Amino acid sequence: MLIEAQDISVAIGGRPVLDGESVRCKPGIMKALVGASGSGKTTLLHCLGLLLPVDKGSILIDGNDVTRYSTSARRRFWRDHTAFVLQDYGIMVEESVAFNVTMQASVIGRRVSGNKKRLNQSLEQTGLKGRENELAGHLSGGEKQRLALSRAIYKDANILFVDEPTASLDATNRRMVIELLADFAVRGRTVIVSTHDSEMIDACGAIHQVGSEARHIN
Numbered sequence: 001m002l003i004e005a006q007d008i009s010v011a012i013g014g015r016p017v018l019d020g021e022s023v024r025c026k027p028g029i030m031k032a033l034v035g036a037s038g039s040g041k042t043t044l045l046h047c048l049g050l051l052l053p054v055d056k057g058s059i060l061i062d063g064n065d066v067t068r069y070s071t072s073a074r075r076r077f078w079r080d081h082t083a084f085v086l087q088d089y090g091i092m093v094e095e096s097v098a099f100n101v102t103m104q105a106s107v108i109g110r111r112v113s114g115n116k117k118r119l120n121q122s123l124e125q126t127g128l129k130g131r132e133n134e135l136a137g138h139l140s141g142g143e144k145q146r147l148a149l150s151r152a153i154y155k156d157a158n159i160l161f162v163d164e165p166t167a168s169l170d171a172t173n174r175r176m177v178i179e180l181l182a183d184f185a186v187r188g189r190t191v192i193v194s195t196h197d198s199e200m201i202d203a204c205g206a207i208h209q210v211g212s213e214a215r216h217i218n
């Protein structure tokens with residue numbers, strides 16, 4: 001799905017965080033949101049995912065203006081089209097790894113029908129196979145990050161919103177995560193990644209510099 005933000009501005013606590021950002025995220029091309037710490041990458045990602053309302057400007061998805069979607073329309077959008085891998089991972093720490101993968105709990109708390117084969121595949125791809133019955137709260141930071149990615153793989157959503165996916169990972173797991181995300185894009189998904197990681201940025205087909213005069217590198 002094509003996501004287009006047109007001239008969006010957001011203030012938080014009276015302070016401008018985004019000021020006239022415009023960005024296009026196309027299916028099949030992994031898009032990096034880059035910029036200095038505090039430049040607004042996470043805020044922009046949240047706006048594009050309809051997790052945070054904009055004060056000005058508009059967001060179009062496949063040409064439809066979704067900027068002022070109702071709560072129920074946003075929930076349908078999240079349920080039908082999106083997966084999120086956010087900085088707090090959206091993990092239910094009191095639940096098992098398997099439960100966390102098969103629930104889309106981070107955003108809407110809706111159970112999807114459990115599919116054992118897909119569960120196994122999604123855990124295998126992130127190196128968590130065999131850990132399905134462990135409490136998610138017992139995983140390390142990097143493992144929780146990979147669990148959040150397993151959930152996204154399980155759901156196989158049209159649009160993937162990912163915040164700093166490699167921040168807590170060693171070199172091997174970082175490469176694995178980058179390849180998995182690139183594969184989502186190759187399969188025609190829209191993948192939007194906020195990142196500081198140069199290896200992650202190199203794997204992206206397009207880059208958007210947040211909060212800069214040079215807003216359209218791609």
Ligand SMILES: Nc1ncnc2c1ncn2[C@@H]1O[C@H](COP(=O)(O)OP(=O)(O)OP(=O)(O)O)[C@@H](O)[C@H]1O
Pocket residue numbers: 012013017035036037038039040041042043044194
């Ligand atoms: N909920 C909030 N309340 C107050 N200020 C906020 C909130 N969310 C974001 N901000 C402010 O907005 C600015 C941009 O934050 P954001 O997290 O989007 O930046 P970022 O580019 O993702 O940073 P980093 O690379 O450090 O993760 C920061 O100055 C931050 O303090």
